[in-house]
Amino acid sequence: MSTGRELALTEAIREAYIEEMRRDERVFLIGTSIQAPTFPHTNGLAEEFGEDRVLDTPISEPAMTGCAMGAAQEGLRPIVDYMYAGFAYYAASEAFLQVGQYHFLHGSQHPLPMVMVGTCGVGRRVGNEHSTLPYGTLIHHPGIKVCMPSTPYDAKGLMKAAIRDDNPVFFLWHTSMMMQKGPVPEEDYIIPLGSADIKRAGTDLTILASGFQVGNALKVAEKLSAEISIEVVDPRSFEPFDRETLLTSLEKTNRLVIVDEDFERGGFAAEVTAQVMEHGYDLLDAPVKRVCHPHFPVPGGYIDAYTMPTPERIEAAVRAVMGS
Amino acid sequence: MTLTNENCIELFRTLVRAMALDRVMMRLIRAGKLVGFYHEGGIALAPGVAAGFFLSKNDIMLPHYRAHGLAHMLSKRVDVKLYFAEHLGRVGGCCKGRSSYHASFPADHIFGSSGNIGANFPVSVGYGFAAKRKSSGQIVMNCSGDGSYGSGRSHEALLMSANWQLPIVFWCEANGMAQHSSMEKLFPGPNISSLASGFGIPSHIVDGQDLFACAEIAQVAIAHVRAGKGPIFVECKTLRAQEHSVGGVNKAGIKPRDPDLMRRWRAERDPERLAGARLIQLGLLTEKEITEIHAAADCEADALAEACESLPKAMPSIEELQSAVYA
């Protein structure tokens, strides 16, 4: 690991793009207003790689996604950028269904290497469509890998893994972390999809948190550190999900709080809870508790600051689980 | 010109008020008072004023997001204070402080908006269908930018409204930009309205900086759809003399947009100035009267902002929100 170089999360993604595009001719970017750019991760790319390799499209998500899918079938390696992940819902048939089912239904003879990218995250006061985190819905549909980094280091490694993966990968990044800085090595490295990371070791309770919520979990762990020892596990990938790391953590702690900024109903947190119940029932000393966005649309105004999972809500859940 | 003198003066006053409100919104966002983002109206508000001016209360309006629809709502005589309060996240906002920038005035047949560009199109089909089915004589004024016609939903709406001869005005405020991309790169042809001919829908092109030209064409379009002749497409060629949204870059793809050009636009193509000059030329208003209209508009906008800023922030409990999902 190189010495002390820090990049913002979006700069880390950008570095992954640049390295992979230099390495592999077939990789190209397609999205809405990515040339200007809208977000920093595509800054300067059209200038370096050309406007025919970093393409602006009209506001046409289904066509963009279909374009990527067709191009991938013909040997290219596209990266589709929806700007906001919520806009991918307009291309739900393509992005949530078609790309995932293609390889399987057609005899597993032809891989579909494509990356879908979008930002998401609550707490920006911008309402439902600009906040929605789609991974609960994405993991429900077979055939699509899904990941979300919580550090610039993870961002670069995961994006490289996503680009090199021969399957559809939906890469999400949290809007509030756009300019968040962290150490990023200059060298080439991959973080394999399906590998979780222990962001903080502990022995009394496990918090499983992703994206922006990792920071909140660490805040709570630090605040309560005199009284209890909390282990913070970051799945990094929602699909494939590294259950083994979580179960190993539960062997130590026997208590689990899952923090998930997505809607509570039927999402990643619910899925993990079911899996832990099925595969690790005897590891639990207390019921699993979820801290999620409640089951109503993401409100705008000043409201989303406290309806989303906050350190206070996470701490309350930790205390409830320790006491039960 | 088919507009009456009263119309002209009132149109002008409405435009001045809309631009004053827009300036106040810019001040508020720079003071950190607005929730969410803001897309400055700048010199692009004449089409919005024209679009709403001749509508009756029952006609359905879908505002364009430029200036967050303030021009459209103002000219349709909606109480914009409720929208201001909403955008400041206050109690008393039109959506209970819950939406950030969604305007919803069901009694005025402005049913809200979406953060998704293109979401206006499918519902406009619904409004047109309902109007036709009810034989209510209502018409639909669907305002959006040229970028929005990139969405397949717009084509579906053109198709369905043409099939069913729905009373929809597709009012396109074309500024040549789709966020940070130039429409030159995103559309094969100089005029978005050429889409309409593919569906057999008649279209008009008008200078979007000319308030009175926009208003006249609005009258024509409204008469057309109200007479049951099916949909119509109006393309107002307008200008965006600043970045897409406050705090964003002002580029078209990789090219920065020319700041000198934009300064010239603001100086020479400001619809307020052009309309005012026209009114003086026609002898309908004096310089003094125009100054007074400006002063009154600024006063009104300031008072509105101050009134809304003093309202408490809307901070409902999670329980209250949970019971607000279903009717």
Added chain:
Amino acid sequence: MSTLIRDVVLPQLGMGMAEGSIVEWLVAEGAQVSRDQPLVSIETEKVVTELPAPTAGVVHLVARVGDKVPVETVIAKIAPSDEAYRALVAATPSIARAADESQVTPGIGDLPPLGNRTPYSATHRRVIASGSAKALARQHGVDLATLVGTGLGGRIVESDVLREIEKQPPAATPKSGARKPKVTIPLAGVRRTIAERMVKSSTQAAQTFVFFEIDVTDLLRVRAELVERMENSGAKLSLLAFYAKAVALACKRVPIANATLEGNDICLWDEVNIGIAVALPGSTEFDSSLIVPVVHGADSLEILALNERIQQQVKKAREGMLTPSDLSGGTITISTTAGFTAAGAWGVSTPLLNLPQVVNFQPGTPLKRPLVIEDEIAIRSVLPCGLTFDHRCLDGEPTGRFVRELCGYLSHPETMLV
């Protein structure tokens, strides 16, 4: 015109903006500014931009050139007048977040303490138990570590805990201190045994009750005559002996009344071993207890021998000298309620079956009543009786026969001699 000091905050311009830096103040400290006048040049991650003054007034600069501050930090203040400005500067506020920044999450309230937990140890052996087992164990104070689990992989499940609970006596529950009873009698020992057996009897058997009266005028006369004769020998002749004889004889005539239910088998016995319910004092002066010594082979004993034997057993019971064999082998029970009612009052009750027996006969206290004898009213002595039978094993018909036999023997005592 506002009289308040107005905060100038670093606004969020652009989605990703988390902080900005002050590039240049465009006005001097203490300058008078008009609204919308360019105030400060700030740099965000995207661009350098100017912020205008949100209101007119006198400016006090808070942030310094070069400062990097988070969004919504107060970077300057605008006072409405010179006096207000002077007062403001005297107080010298430092960089702080804007006043209305607290976003307390509603509904959190007071947080409970974290409580004790077992310190982690890599060698610590956890007890594997299901959620329901743990809850039940907690409720009843059972130590899970002492149990062996019968669930998958040795998991302790609910039934394991239930079994443990049934073995243990109930834990003494500490009193809350608010109200204290006058006396506390623990449901333990003999009392507990009686309690368990009564519950078991009343819930497991199909108890059915029969009430009837027997004309014992002749019986009482016979007894009285015998008592007179026996006055010299010192033995007391109780009615119980006659009841026992009648029961034994009736059992010979209706053998199913002399049966026990062993598992799924109704076992009819040759010998009639009659249990005699004896009331005893309880563990304290306030309570009582009950014991049922058995008179074995009552069917082969004459009335006087029966009487002697019954006296023996009752004495042993009262002296606490009964042996286990005295208490076992009973096939039918007599629980007398003699003395339950006041003299001259009629009363029966419903004795609970002494499981595994199938009949419990309860003779009451004889009393004088007018009866119709050959169409004439006569004053006779009547014995009110209750009899409980287990409808799982007997039905009304044999029970009726048994009752009739009893009635026959006790109303015509001479028939017991042959």
